[in-house]
Every structure is written in structure tokens, then in C-alpha cells.
Amino acid sequence: MDKTTDTADLAAGEPMSSPPAPDQSDDALVGAVLAGDEAAFKLLFERHRRRLAHIAGHFFRRREQVEEIVQESFAKVYFSLGDYKGAHEASFITWISRITVNACYDELRRARRRPESPISDLTQDEISWLDSRLHAEGPAADLENTALVRDLTEKLLARLGPEDRMVLTLLNAEDLSAAEIARLMGWSVAKVKVRAHRARAALRRALRKYL
Amino acid sequence: MLRKDRRKLDQQLDRLSRSLVPDERLDRVGRELIRASRMSDQEAEAAVSSPFLYPRLRARIAAERELQSRTSDIWLALLRTARRPLTGMVLTTIVAALLLWSASTNGIAANNDDDAFIARETSLDRIVFTNGSSPTSDDVLGALLDQTDSDAPKR
Numbered sequence: 001m002d003k004t005t006d007t008a009d010l011a012a013g014e015p016m017s018s019p020p021a022p023d024q025s026d027d028a029l030v031g032a033v034l035a036g037d038e039a040a041f042k043l044l045f046e047r048h049r050r051r052l053a054h055i056a057g058h059f060f061r062r063r064e065q066v067e068e069i070v071q072e073s074f075a076k077v078y079f080s081l082g083d084y085k086g087a088h089e090a091s092f093i094t095w096i097s098r099i100t101v102n103a104c105y106d107e108l109r110r111a112r113r114r115p116e117s118p119i120s121d122l123t124q125d126e127i128s129w130l131d132s133r134l135h136a137e138g139p140a141a142d143l144e145n146t147a148l149v150r151d152l153t154e155k156l157l158a159r160l161g162p163e164d165r166m167v168l169t170l171l172n173a174e175d176l177s178a179a180e181i182a183r184l185m186g187w188s189v190a191k192v193k194v195r196a197h198r199a200r201a202a203l204r205r206a207l208r209k210y211l
Numbered sequence: 212m213l214r215k216d217r218r219k220l221d222q223q224l225d226r227l228s229r230s231l232v233p234d235e236r237l238d239r240v241g242r243e244l245i246r247a248s249r250m251s252d253q254e255a256e257a258a259v260s261s262p263f264l265y266p267r268l269r270a271r272i273a274a275e276r277e278l279q280s281r282t283s284d285i286w287l288a289l290l291r292t293a294r295r296p297l298t299g300m301v302l303t304t305i306v307a308a309l310l311l312w313s314a315s316t317n318g319i320a321a322n323n324d325d326d327a328f329i330a331r332e333t334s335l336d337r338i339v340f341t342n343g344s345s346p347t348s349d350d351v352l353g354a355l356l357d358q359t360d361s362d363a364p365k366r
Contacts, residue, residue: 045265050252053259057250066250066258071268078272133240134232153248156241172245204237211232 026092030081045074051093052100058173059104059165061150069107073100101170101184108162126152127210134211159206164199171196
């Protein structure tokens with residue numbers, strides 16, 4: 001527990017509780033946080049921060065962005081713990097994953113509205129790379145995660161709307177099914193399928209433009 | 212001239228070759244790019260390995276909590292300030308409603324009185340008030356003639 005929390009707890013006149021056992025279930029820890037145990041929240045944070053960073057890392061490539069999303073998600077989790085229904089509806093990990101995916105979606109929408117993020121053109125290297133990939137027969141064994149691949153993907157995805165980007169990333173990077181995406185986003189399965197169809201078409205258009 | 216045509220033809224061929232790339236191949240490259248550009252597990256872990264991340268999160272939560280309590284304080288203060296005028300307005304509304312109600316009930320009684328009064332009035336008044344509709348020019352003329360007739364023996 002950090003110093004600020006200790007001081008805040010003491011000021012609020014709350015008794016200092018013993019630290020929660022690390023083998024406690026998520027639901028038990030949520031109950032403890034709701035009862036005022038801040039150390040239980042730290043334990044939840046330590047337990048799930050990697051998972052949330054992993055999700056954010058599929059949408060954002062910069063370290064600070066991932067850190068920001070993880071922070072924002074945990075802050076939302078903290079203030080919404082009262083709404084968490086426990087094992088009856090979904091597990092804690094599914095619940096926080098949904099919050100993180102929504103935080104990523106919000107950030108993509110904000111980024112789209114920002115005037116300082118214009119859609120830039122591809123460099124000659126990127127175009128040549130793309131051209132060679134498109135004319136190569138068969139799938140690549142494993143594309144290397146180079147700066148060129150990242151920049152190229154970022155530029156291509158910047159041409160898509162946030163919803164299209166979400167669906168394509170969840171389908172291709174997270175390997176989720178349409179039903180799983182629907183559950184995560186709170187959409188219908190039909191909407192996910194239609195969105196995926198449109199997103200693929202939009203990406204094809206963006207790729208064709210550079211051929 | 213020939214060179215110009217050649218260039219145009221090349222451009223057309225180029226455009227044609229672009230459109231001939233099958234959708235499946237474009238989808239495949241798109242998929243590969245998205246998959247390859249995601250952050251690796253190690254990178255993602257490194258992004259949240261800072262020892263300052265949790266204190267920053269606590270500070271953020273504290274700031275948000277303060278903001279929320281300040282917002283609720285503002286609402287409470289507004290309610291407290293508006294309490295007196297609101298009470299006055301509610302009382303005024305009740306009094307006005309009561310007055311309106313009493314006026315309407317008196318109005319019904321007054322209407323009954325009017326009928327009795329009208330019964331004692333001249334024929335012109337009777338025409339105007341009892342019918343409830345505006346009198347025609349014939350009615351007015353008739354009433355005037357009646358009045359003239361009734362006034363005539365007095366003279």
C-alpha cells in the first residue's frame with residue numbers, strides 16, 4: 001500500500017486491515033476492496049496489469065499509450081466495482097477485459113478526432129515492401145515486427161474508422177470469434193460480421209491505393 | 212506521340228494489374244500486417260513494469276474522487292442556496308392554485324346569479340347573454356324595435 005493511501009485511510013478513521021492473502025479469488029478481493037481494503041485493489045492490479053497491457057498492445061504501439069490505457073482501465077474498474085456482478089454474469093478477468101477494450105475504443109475515437117494526427121502517405125520503402133508482399137505467392141512464415149511493418153500498419157489502419165479498426169484487430173491480433181467480439185463490445189453478432197466485412201473491404205481499398 | 216501513347220498504355224496496364232490482385236491476397240497481407248505489428252508480450256509487460264505505475268494510478272483515482280466529491284458539493288451548495296427561493300415559489304404556486312380554484316367555484320355561482328339577473332333585464336340583454344353567441348344584425352334590430360315599442364306608451 002502506498003503512503004498516500006495509508007494517510008487517506010487513517011484520516012478517514014478506518015481501521016488498518018491485515019494484507020489480503022495472495023491466493024484469494026478475484027471475487028473475494030473485489031469484496032474486500034468494496035469493504036474499504038485498498039491493499040486488495042493493489043493485489044488485483046498486480047494480478048491483471050499484464051493482461052490489460054497485452055490487450056492495449058494490440059491496438060497501440062507506443063509504450064506510453066499502453067501505460068495510459070492500463071491506468072485509465074484500472075481507474076474505471078475501481079469506480080465501477082460496485083457494478084461488478086461476480087461469477088454469475090462473467091468472471092472478473094472478462095469484465096476488466098471488456099473495460100480495457102472499451103478504453104482502447106474510446107482512445108481510437110479520440111485519436112481520430114485529433115487534428116494533429118493526419119493520415120500520412122507511405123514512404124517509398126514501405127510501398128516497395130508492400131508490393132513485394134502482395135506479389136509473393138503463399139503466406140509469409142512469420143513477418144518480422146520491424147519499425148517498417150509497424151509504421152506501415154499504423155498508416156494503413158489510420159485510414160479506417162475506429163469501429164473497423166477494433167474489429168479487425170480483435171479478429172486478427174486477438175484471434176477472437178465474432179461471438180466473443182460481440183460479447184466484449186456489447187454489439188450483436190450480426191453487427192460484428194457486417195463491420196468485419198466492411199473493415200476488410202476498407203483495408204483492401206487502402207492497400208490497393210498503394211499498389 | 213508514340214512515346215506518349217506508350218506511357219498512357221503503361222499506366223492503364225499498371226491500373227489493371229492493381230485491380231487484378233485478388234481480394235484473398237489483400238486480406239492475407241492485411242491480416243499478416245496486423246498480427247505482426249502488435250506489441251509482443253515482453254514489450255507489453257515492460258510497459259507496465261514501472262514501479263511508479265501504481266502510485267500514479269492511486270493519484271489518478273484520488274484526483275477523480277476529489278473531482279466527484281467537488282461536483283456533488285457544488286450540487287449540494289446549489290440546492291442549499293436555492294432552497295429558500297424554491298420554498299417561496301412552491302408556496303406561491305399553492306396559493307395561486309387555491310385562488311384559481313376558489314375563483315372558478317365562485318364563477319359557477321356567479322353564472323347562476325347572472326342567469327337570474329339576466330331574467331330581470333331587458334330583452335336586449337337576454338338575447339346577448341343567454342344565447343352565448345354573438346347576436347345577428349336582425350336580432351339587434353328586433354330588440355331595438357321592441358324597446359322602442361315598449362318605450363312609446365311612456366311618452
